[in-house]
Amino acid sequence: MFQFLNYHFSNWCLDTRVQELRLGENKVEIEPLLYELLLYFLQHSTRIISRDELIAEVWKQAYVDDNAINRAISELRKILKEDTSQSAILKTHYKKGYRLLCEVNVVRQPEISSVQLAAQEPDPSLSQTENHEIKAAAEQAVPEEASVSDTAADDIPVAEHQPPELTAPASCTEKAADIQLSSCLQQKEQPAPAVINKSAPEAKTSFWLAGVAFFLALSFLWSWKSVTGQRDGNTGKDELPVQVKASSLTWQKGQAFFAKLSSNDRYLAYGHRISHNDNWALYIKDLARGKKFTVSEAGTHFYPLDWQDNKLIYQRRLGKYSEIWLVDMDSTSREHRKILQLPYAMPLSGSLSDSGDIFYFSHFNYNGEPGAVLGVDLYNKQRFAVTAPPPDSFGDYSVSISPDGEKLAFLRSKEGLTSQVYLYNLSTQDTVLLYESASYLLNLDWRHNSEQLVFVESNQRLTTVNVKDGSLAHAALDYAEPLAFINITSSGDIVASSGSLYGRDIYRSAGCNSEQSEVIVESNFSDFYSAIAGQVAFVSNRSGSEQIWLREDDGLERQISDVPPGTRISELSWSPDETGLAGLLNSQLFVYDVPQNRWRYFPEVTGKIHMPRWSQDGKFLYFSSLGNNSRNIWRLDLITGAQQQMTFKGGVVMNDEPGLGLVYFKDDLSTLYRLDQDGNSEPLVENIRLDSSSGWAVVAQQLYFVEQGKLKRVALEGEQTIISCRQPPGRVSQLTLDKQQRLYFTLMTTNPMNIVSLSF
DSSP states (O other): OBOOEEEEETTEEEETTTTEEEETTEEEOOOHHHHHHHHHHHHTTTSOBOHHHHIIIIIOSSOOOHHHHHHHHHHHHHHHTTOTTOSOSEEEETTTEEEEOSOEEEEEOOOBOHHHHHTTSOOTTSOHHHHHHHHHHHHHHOOOOEEEEOSSOTTOOGGGOOOTTOOOOSSTTSOGGGOOOOOSSEEOOOOOOOEEEEOOTTSOOOOOOOOHHHHHHHHHHHHHHHHTTOOOTTOOTTOOEEEOEEEESOOOSSEEEEEEEOTTSOEEEEEEESSTTSOOEEEEEETTTTEEEEEOOTTOEEEEEEEETTEEEEEEEETTEEEEEEEETTSSSOOEEEEEEEETOOOSEEEEOTTSSEEEEEEOOTTSOOBEEEEEETTTOOEEESOOOOTTSOEEEEEEEOTTSSEEEEEEESSSSOEEEEEEETTTOEEEEEEEESSOOOOOEEOTTSSEEEEEEGGGEEEEEETTTOOEEEEEEEOSSOEEEEEEOTTSOEEEEEEOSOSOEEEEESSTTOSOOEEEEOOSSOEEEEEESSSEEEEEOTTSSOEEEEEOTTSOEEEOOOOOTTOOEEEEEEOTTSSEEEEEETTEEEEEETTTTEEEEOTTOOSEEEEEEEOTTSSEEEEEEEETTEEEEEEEETTTOOEEEOOSSOOSEEEEETTTEEEEEOTTSOOEEEEOTTSOEEEEEOSOOOSSTTSEEEETTEEEEEETTEEEEEESSSOOOOEEOOOOSSEEEEEEEOTTOOEEEEEEOSOOEEEEEEEO
16 A cells, blocks of 8 residues: 655645646646655755755765755745745755745545556556546545644654544645644643742742752653653643654763753753763864864863853852853853852752843752752842742752743752743743643753743653643654753754764674673774674764774774765675675765775665665675665665565565575564565564664574664574573674674663754
């Protein structure tokens, strides 16, 4: 069965079944590249799309000339100008990218079988009467279209949206303005909030104590709740999963926490340490230029607190004394200036008022009393209480001033397991309860319109609260790793701390019962996606961006690629003669001739490519490709460029094994299949569960695989008993092997937390 969509915007309609663009009832000619470009804009209409993203997802190449992009955007604008009722549909955001200005409504067409799809074009082998009868039968089998909104949920799998009360137009020719759609992410759960208390600045002050270690312990408790599947009690039934695209903003071993993004999204500040015994250092990364600045001092902790324009407010803590410092990243000298000293206090969060004269912060005290939000006048250094939490509560934390400078949001917890979201009006001094969560929230952040607060609850539940009317929007993020300390970018993306594949090394083991694993590639950076032949090839970010490195027999390591920063390299595989590497550059398939230092790309291979692997004779590349909502295995002839589909009922990862031929897994990663010469599939091993598509290898008629971070094996013949191997000290992933049948794998031996960006 096939699923197609109609995209309605302004007076236009893009029909993906017949790949036509219509203005009203009139068909408008559009080139294939411009069609793909427009389709991508429509699929991501709620955010700005960068030129790099267009290169990776539309052109699907590692490099595209700027003039080619400019010409395509210009031609697309010329087409869309045929609608004279709309002045501009596609807007350029300087140095950021492009965004559609009009509302996009998505209409899901009914599922259609391959017979029905084929019936839309006449079969020359049949008579005109037979073709007419087949086409009529296919049309009768197609039910009415169902409608779904895409205005608030970029990248949401539309197949899961079925609001029963909505109706749809019969075809693309009906105007999108006639479609009445509601946001599929929003659900009204609460009436407008009520004022519950009021606190005056003249309230009594006291000395306070806080501990980052305690705060981090709570973050790991929160992550554990997320992993174990604990759900909040007020989850709506129509809560829908949101697919996200993740990219890493930091590339360091250890822990990167407390991410703070400047209002123009240029600078990222965060705290970093290798282990829990180390002090926190402050890192400031210029995301536009890729430069990084470090603030560190022996025996001293540094934490970012807030940005005001491009001025960073951060904390320096030595023992029981804390200092608040400011650095202007736009100044040529970047001079660091101390603006406040707080003896016996250690803020966990803080914000500077819009006027720059008051610093608001939260912390705990020595007497065991609940923490509160305080303010300090930077001119006379006088403190005053902003909130007065109940004596039996855990206290107030995570202070954040709205972008318009009028409101202050903070969190309160009764017992350290649940949280409440409060809003404090800086003018009237009214405190309002906005939301009660069954999760312990680590922090919250404002959207740039100053009307919405965003936070992540347990089980990856993204919640948005409208501060004007108390309405809520929930979405379940389709992201495997727990998120902590989120920031919201100007385009609505999430920047957060999260577990990631970065900060890992490559190890080798002699087999399942090997007493000890030998480290092969080790650094203070991230080394992964190893490919083993006479030498080890791997991907590493030790030079500041992902590049291909080689480890020679003498142990020397050298960088052999020079791709632009921000390029994603993955899934390396050696050719049988050990001269060529196949892999993916972003989503573009490549073969790299190592001795000749020559790259070869395959633009004719389109779609979402995954796991390229060589045939035993080196003449073909096998890969999986997503098409028509199904992923299957294909074969590419490296001489002629011809492509042949090998499986038709699924296939995501494969290997051409001696004595076995093509073996592969389907989407559920639970059964290993073998494909015979007639194209028939037979199961070899069943009832297992791989952690990922790169977590398996066949060695001497044994399947080695990774399940929940543990290395296991099972025989391909005879009694198929799953055996747990001796476990290396860490989490195993990305298995491969050399000609001596030795296993290589990526091992996470620490607890890496890096800053990731999630786009919707």
